[in-house]
Amino acid sequence: GAVVSQHPSWVICKSGTSVKIECRSLDFQATTMFWYRQFPKQSLMLMATSNEGSKATYEQGVEKDKFLINHASLTLSTLTVTSAHPEDSSFYICSAEDSTDTEAFFGQGTRLTVV
Amino acid sequence: AQKITQTQPGMFVQEKEAVTLDCTYDTSDQSYGLFWYKQPSSGEMIFLIYQGSYDEQNATEGRYSLNFQKARKSANLVISASQLGDSAMYFCAMREAPKRGKLIFGQGTELSVKP
Numbered sequence: 001g002a003v004v005s006q007h008p009s010w011v012i013c014k015s016g017t018s019v020k021i022e023c024r025s026l027d028f029q030a031t032t033m034f035w036y037r038q039f040p041k042q043s044l045m046l047m048a049t050s051n052e053g054s055k056a057t058y059e060q061g062v063e064k065d066k067f068l069i070n071h072a073s074l075t076l077s078t079l080t081v082t083s084a085h086p087e088d089s090s091f092y093i094c095s096a097e098d099s100t101d102t103e104a105f106f107g108q109g110t111r112l113t114v115v
Numbered sequence: 116a117q118k119i120t121q122t123q124p125g126m127f128v129q130e131k132e133a134v135t136l137d138c139t140y141d142t143s144d145q146s147y148g149l150f151w152y153k154q155p156s157s158g159e160m161i162f163l164i165y166q167g168s169y170d171e172q173n174a175t176e177g178r179y180s181l182n183f184q185k186a187r188k189s190a191n192l193v194i195s196a197s198q199l200g201d202s203a204m205y206f207c208a209m210r211e212a213p214k215r216g217k218l219i220f221g222q223g224t225e226l227s228v229k230p
Binding site: 032034038042043044045046049091093095097099100101102103104105106108109111 | 148150152157158159160162165167206210214215216217218219220221222223
């Protein structure tokens with residue numbers, strides 16, 4: 001199957017700083033990528049849909065000015081958590097859509113801890 | 116709106132036995148896709164099996180099979196011959212179209228395999 005690489009796999013940052021998470025499709029072009037957030041022992045909740053060359057579509061309740069998404073190329077989407085706070089600590093995971101395949105391909109996820 | 120429900124927060128199964136993880140869904144769409152993912156403690160999402168709404172046969176992938184009952188809107192996962200390595204969180208998910216769109220996840224079931 002196709003490979004999606006997410007980096008970093010874990011990060012610790014100080015309150016008030018920004019953190020960028022990258023999601024790359026390594027062997028296919030992904031016009032659409034999705035960003036999910038998962039709190040411990042909970043399900044994955046969709047944050048936003050990232051479309052190459054256009055603005056991301058955010059789910060209700062997700063602050064678009066806090067979670068900046070950029071999808072500048074067909075193989076890269078980035079999620080920037082701005083002015084991070086401890087409550088932003090969570091597991092963030094991306095998936096990329098390959099329109100030729102039914103499977104949704106996920107990155108390895110990023111564990112963010114804000115101290 | 117689409118909704119996925121997993122009513123079993125936790126399940127135990129003896130090694131080498133079969134186990135069924137329940138999943139029901141709600142949608143007004145005629146065309147959709149149903150997925151099962153395994154999430155070990157590392158956080159990665161491992162694709163297990165896919166069922167399209169128009170597929171007449173139940174999907175099977177090795178030890179995994181999906182018991183698809185369209186009229187009841189259920190898509191239960193059956194794991195045969197459980198192994199210790201099967202201990203993980205299992206998520207049922209739905210997509211609005213077979214090859215495109217965001218995934219809506221259920222709450223998850225934590226499976227523990229006993230030796």
